[in-house]
Structures are given as structure tokens and as C-alpha cells.
Amino acid sequence: MRTLVLPVSRCLTLREIGVARCDHFIKQLAKLSHSRAKQGRAVLRLALELAVRHEILPSNPMDHVSRLYREPHLPDALTAPEVNVIRAAIARWESAVNHISGPKPDGQLSAIIEVMLGTSARIGEVLAIRRRDIDITSAIPSIRLAGTIISRNGEQTFRQDHPKTAESRRVVALPTFTADAVRRRLANAGSMGLDDLLFQSRDGTPLTTANVRRQLRHVLGGAGIEGVTPHMFHRTVATAVNANANIELAAGLLGHTDTKITVQHYIQRSELVNPATAALLDRAFAKDEE
Structure with a gap:
């Protein structure tokens, strides 16, 4: 609130903060950083919701602000040779x-x-x-x-x-x-x-x-x-643990309570499908002996 919202809203009354102004504010933040826009959106929604509960505003303008969109991001991780x-x-x-x-x-x-x-x-x-x-x-x-x-x-x-x-x-x-x-x-x-x-x-x-x-x-x-950034090591370790054990162990190591967060942001997706599928399909669709 102090670093993102107040610099552009401290001179406004609550009734001056409408949907258009909120929407413009979030879009300007998104141009700088998706995470900043998410944080600004969250704290502004909470502040205006408090105003609604106290009947200062009839509704929360943030309910009508367009959704944030970001291009899908695939987590990048280092290989063991790259680490060395x-x-x-x-x-x-x-x-x-x-x-x-x-x-x-x-x-x-x-x-x-x-x-x-x-x-x-x-x-x-x-x-x-x-x-x-x-x-x-x-x-x-x-x-x-x-x-x-x-x-x-x-x-x-x-x-x-x-x-x-x-x-x-x-x-x-x-x-x-x-x-x-x-x-x-x-x-x-x-x-x-x-x-x-x-x-x-x-x-x-x-x-x-x-x-x-x-x-x-x-x-x-x-x-x-x-x-190479410090956060890349965070993802590298998560990817290695997931590849050699399971997603639950990787999530626990990272301190995540929800494995969805780990999968979406910290595990580098492998293009290799489990080769067990080949043996399974051999059994399912084996050709008749001629």
C-alpha cells in the first residue's frame, strides 16, 4: 500500500477512485511488473472492500477491473554441468x-x-x-x-x-x-x-x-x-528433486503448502514422456502373428 498504491492515490477521496481509475492504475503497474500489478490489485481491493463494509462506497470498483494477463512462463532450471x-x-x-x-x-x-x-x-x-x-x-x-x-x-x-x-x-x-x-x-x-x-x-x-x-x-x-539469477537455483533444486523423487517432496523442500504453485512456477517441464507407455501400447495393440 505504501509503495505502490498511496503514491498515486493519496490526494484522492474514496469516491474519486472509480473503475476507470483503478483499471488504468493496474494496467500501468502491469507494464512495469506483473507481480507489482498483482500486489497493487490485492491491496487496493482490500482497502476498497473496507470502504464498502463501512458504507462509504456502494460497491468495490476492483470487482469490475479487467483481469491481469501474462504470457505463460516456463520455469528455467540449470543442469548439473551448468551448475559446475x-x-x-x-x-x-x-x-x-x-x-x-x-x-x-x-x-x-x-x-x-x-x-x-x-x-x-x-x-x-x-x-x-x-x-x-x-x-x-x-x-x-x-x-x-x-x-x-x-x-x-x-x-x-x-x-x-x-x-x-x-x-x-x-x-x-x-x-x-x-x-x-x-x-x-x-x-x-x-x-x-x-x-x-x-x-x-x-x-x-x-x-x-x-x-x-x-x-x-x-x-x-x-x-x-x-x-543466471539466485532464483534460478531455487527452481533448479525443485526440478532435480521432482525428477528424482516426486512433486510432494519438492513442494515440501520449497516450503509450499500447495503443489500447484510448485508445478506452475518452479518445476521445469520435461518433454520426455515416461517410456513405460511404449511397453503398455505394445501390450494393448500387439499385432497378430502372421
Whole structure:
């Protein structure tokens, strides 16, 4: 409401906000971003519905706004060889002796990638991991995902005490490559309090998701790799789990309560139909022996 709706409506009375104005507002947002348009539509509908309940408006103008449409999007995921190319590019950058500008890399970028690959966590969830959320000494190492990093214009970046949704708090068992990366990060970080963030700036403040994205683009761009975003690792892990197990396990790992969301937005569709169909059709339509 504060960032999307109020900038264009704070000088209007409720009765001035009609169907045409609402429709124009949502369409302008959609030109910038489909997700922004969805958010703006949702909060504006809720606000105007409150006005209807208090009998300030006779009906909700948002009920008559045209539906949002977006071209179908197929989730993109990385293959295992592509993941290893990315790992190698980051490792070369972190181990380089001479860096043109800025301090020497501290290994956090590669560790962040390994945690995303091993947990399917969103970048904000990874940056919000505290020392107390890590169990690296048990027979099955794990990380509790229980927060996310929030950055707002004009405000300090801070850790929110729940992930994208409160229901998506979860404890994720770690594969060996992630557990090893976390151990190296803890060793490099030295003494840490229970509430200290696993990944942080040299000043001890939270890393911003924007800075991590920017650094990833810079490092991979220098290696000739374009188009890779942190969210792509989210989809890559979901696709791998679905391909090797099932959609329910993938949805649970991502913290989704509905597998439809996982299928629609996070699983890369395979064009290969189960080859069992060939044997089935052989049995169903076998030719008579001549």
C-alpha cells in the first residue's frame, strides 16, 4: 500500500477512485511488473472492500477491473554441468590473487550458492540464517530456515523473523557439499554469537539481496555467463528433486503448502514422456502373428 498504491492515490477521496481509475492504475503497474500489478490489485481491493463494509462506497470498483494477463512462463532450471561451470567461475574469482577493485573475496558468494543448492532456499532466506539455525554436528546436519532479509527504500536492511510466509518455516537436512561449505564459512568467520548471521558484511550488518545479485552478475559476467539469477537455483533444486523423487517432496523442500504453485512456477517441464507407455501400447495393440 505504501509503495505502490498511496503514491498515486493519496490526494484522492474514496469516491474519486472509480473503475476507470483503478483499471488504468493496474494496467500501468502491469507494464512495469506483473507481480507489482498483482500486489497493487490485492491491496487496493482490500482497502476498497473496507470502504464498502463501512458504507462509504456502494460497491468495490476492483470487482469490475479487467483481469491481469501474462504470457505463460516456463520455469528455467540449470543442469548439473551448468551448475559446475558456475561453481568453477566463482571459485576462480575468489581465488584470484589480484582484484582490480575492492577487498579480496572472503568466500561468502560460493558458500551462499552451495546453501541455495542444498536447501532450495530463497536468497533472502539464506542471508537470514543465524548461527543458532545451524546444526552441523549431528549425524544429519541441518539448517532451520526461519527468516528473510528485508530492504526498503530509506530504511536499514533488517532480518524479518519469518520467511516469505509464516508457514514456510522449515528445517532442511543438508547434502554433503552444503554441510562442507557451511563448515568452511563458520571456520572463516571465527567466533560467532548465536544470533549472528552466517553471511554478513565486514561491518557485521546483513548482506542485501540486491548486492548479492549484483555481485553474482559481475562474477559470472566476467566469465561470459549471462542470465543466471539466485532464483534460478531455487527452481533448479525443485526440478532435480521432482525428477528424482516426486512433486510432494519438492513442494515440501520449497516450503509450499500447495503443489500447484510448485508445478506452475518452479518445476521445469520435461518433454520426455515416461517410456513405460511404449511397453503398455505394445501390450494393448500387439499385432497378430502372421
